[in-house]
Each structure stands twice: as structure tokens, then as C-alpha cells.
Amino acid sequence: MRCRRCSKPAVINMRQHKLALCGEHFLGWIPAQTQRFIKKYEMFDPGETILVAVSGGKDSLSLWDLLLSLGYEARGLYIDLGISEEGYSSSSLAKVDRFVEKREGARLKVVDVKEVYGKSIPQLARERPEQKTCSLCGLVKRYIMNETALEEGAVLATGHNLDDEAAVLLQNVLHWQTGYLLRQAPVLPSTHPRLAQKAKPFFRFYERETAAYAILRGIDYIYEECPFATGATTIFYKELLNRLEGRSRGAKLQFYLSFLRAREKGFFLRMLPFGPERIPSVNEGLELGECERCGQPTTAPGLCAFCRLWKVAEAEVG
């Protein structure tokens, strides 16, 4: 297969776009597309500070690399979850450190969950066998990401790709989670002074494209999956969607883009108290109060989910 632009051997065939590219043209195409999506979806402006949440994986390190190469003031945030199983956290932090060493001026902030809050994610998970480790970990990460982005006065950027978004969409559709469907978007504006704007600049790329970018850019990322993610529902949904993609080219992209179009047209609004005449912004329809302990926005009365988690953990220690 040949590159559509120059006829050199292609390194990737993006069947959903009917586009095969060589390494050189693919490494030009990805940043140009990313820049287009950042602008089109008003994710952030060139002068803004961007906080990229990095895990040591292909998506987040590729995003950080790409934003730096585009000239953005992009800083990294690594959350040390304290996962000692298979040396996961130490290996992933080592990948992030190596990434930073190779890029002059790249600024990284590390938040160690155990150091700051007293317990690692595996410790918390062991105490709550009724909760899924991935959802517990997600809660902690979302809180720390928001808090750090606010401290840095930054827009939070995550490396979510189209496969991530399509898998979450499938999960939300299967359970008809209308509230989640309304709030699933490539950019989540700040609708509260304690809520940072969040953006997903890679949301239109298939996972194989972000992996190809990482390989071609020589990014040394953590290849092993988190030991707690084995058998995770998200991975199962991704496998299902990949089988669909194998049968029907572009199925994943169409699934997600059709959802975004339906959402923009107010398709999910009938379930909410707005009336059909206007489309609410993300987070409208939610009664956002402030947590009594930390002040971060929450839909729950009293404490937010994060503070409830640690309050119970502290009581168990005491």
C-alpha cells in the first residue's frame, strides 16, 4: 500500500478515512488534525496554559509531545497511584521521567496519592471490595486533575481517543444513562469557579493512530496494561466495537459522530427539564453545590464523593 500523498510505502491505513500515509505525512497529518479540532471545538487558545494528565501510556505522552511541538504551554501532571503490583506505578513514572528528560523546558508535576492522602489506590480498593477498582481510581484521578488544573490556572487535557469515547458511549447507551450521555463531549467548559475546563484533543483519532504516532515519534511508553484493568468493561466494549469496525469500515467513528450530532440537536433533552426550544450547555440540568470540606462542586448534599471516600478511610484508620 502506498502513501496517498507521495507514493512511498504507507505505514498506516486509516480505512475510515480511506487514507493511507507514509511516516512523514502521517506525522504531519496528526498535528494538523489535532490543531483543527482544538480550534473547531474551542478547547483552548494558544496563550492558555494546558495541563496534560499523563499516565506513561501512549495517548497521554503522545498528546503532551504533540502540544509541545505545536508550541502550547503544556505542562504534565502525573498522579502516582501507588500500584506496586507488577511495578506498574514505578515503571510508568520512569517512562514519564524519561519523556521529560528528553524535552527541554517540559514541566512535570507529580502528585503521590499515598503521600498526600495517606493511602494508595490498591489499599483503598482492598478496603472496598464492593467497589470496582477502576471506578474508585477514576474518582481519585478526576478530583486531583481538577484541583491541580485550578491551582495552575490551566485547561485540563486528557489523551482520550475515539475508541475510549466510543466504548464509554456504548456503555452509556446500553444502560440508557441519559445524564451521562448529555455530558459526554470533547470539551467540557468550566461551569463553576472550582471546575476546570476539560478537553480531549485526540477524541477523533482511533487508538491505533495514537499508538502509531507514539511509535513513529520514538516515544517510550508503558506497554503493559494496569494490572487492575485486566477484564475491565471498557476493554470488553472496545473489543466489541473493533469487531464491528472489522465488518463495517468507519463504524466506530460514525457511532460517535452521529451521537455528537444528535446531542447538538437536543435529542437527549426531552429527558431533562429544559423544554425543546433551547439546547443546554454541558453540566446544565445538574444542581451543582459545593462540598462542605473541600469546596469542589458536587451534585451530592454535604460532602463530595472524593471527600466521602477519604472520610471513611480516615475513620477506618482512627
Add this chain to the structure above:
Amino acid sequence: MRITYRDKAWELPGGMTAGDAIKKVGLDPEAVLVVRNGELVTDDVILSDEDEVKLIAVVSGGDGEVS
């Protein structure tokens, strides 16, 4: 040719496409990238007996929050 994927390895005869080799070892072509002799290639490439092929898993997961 020798094909590796994570901690697994297979020996397959040359003459088949990378896409066929991926299916032969029971993987989904949508879920892997093919690196032949250190170079990323598309899955229509015909592999030879001497090739060293590394299949790279592209699926990551968990809560999907930071990947």
C-alpha cells in the same frame, strides 16, 4: 518468520500478508499494529520467512480516564 505479541511467540511460514498472520495467531487486526524488522507497516504487506514481526497491542482500558 517469527511473530511476537506481548510475552507470546509463533513461527509461521512466509508468503502471507501481515493481516492474515494476525488472524492466524488469533488476534484482531483492528487491535494491533505491525512492526516488521523495526519498521511500522500496513497489514497488506507480504511477510517473508526471514522477517521478525512484532505485533503491538493498541487497546488500553480501565476507567478510560487517563490513557
